[in-house]
Amino acid sequence: MAAQSAIATKNTGSANHDGIVGGVTHVKHPLTQYHVTQLRNHKTDSAEFRLSVRCLAALMAYEATKDLPTVATQVETPLETADGVALSGRVGLIPILRAGLSMVDPILDLMPTAEVWHLGLYRDEATAQPVRYYDKLPEQRPVDVALILDPMLATGGSVTAALTSLREWGVPHVKVLSLIASREGVDTVASQFREAQIYVCQIDPVLNDQKFIVPGLGDAGDRIFNTVGDD
């Protein structure tokens, strides 16, 4: 009998031209639930917060990379030749600055050959609209698979801006990894980018008047970089 994933998933989207099914996957596992609880707790300090983000990023990447293409290869063990696999194709990690930076290293540890292309976006506090301030995406040679990394998906404006950039770059297969999302935000992004695969560990019910996820976990960027209250 084939081994079963302990992570419950659900795809609800539609296939793109390569037959890839988009939609929302809720990555739910005792370890993801534990680390989300750590992130939610206002008593969790910055170092502990970063550690839980790293654990969640790795757990999500495990789930989100199940369909990465591989090619057969062979290696010499100390005893004899063994069959194995190598990853094929170019994978790009696209962290949305600042908070997305925290998810890069644990995923690069899993995929050391991945490329990292940075996008700088912050959310205007008055309008909640994303503001671009840095874009490292090249114009040519899109990667085969892109993973957008951002711990939070609130209104979905920042992820929408990132997905639009990747569409313009010509990336055929895009995945979004967000630790926590609002129901409204994830539904908005999923309906506008039906080919995108969206992975979240937690979907919260509402956004408050300031467009913060409730109950949420506060401002991930400030908690990761220990800048709470320094704006």
Ligand code: PRP
């Ligand atoms: C936060 C978060 C997302 C965005 C989510 O970033 O990390 O990028 O807001 O909100 P949205 O879905 O409504 O666009 P923030 O603007 O606080 O910047 P930071 O990462 O520099 O802290």
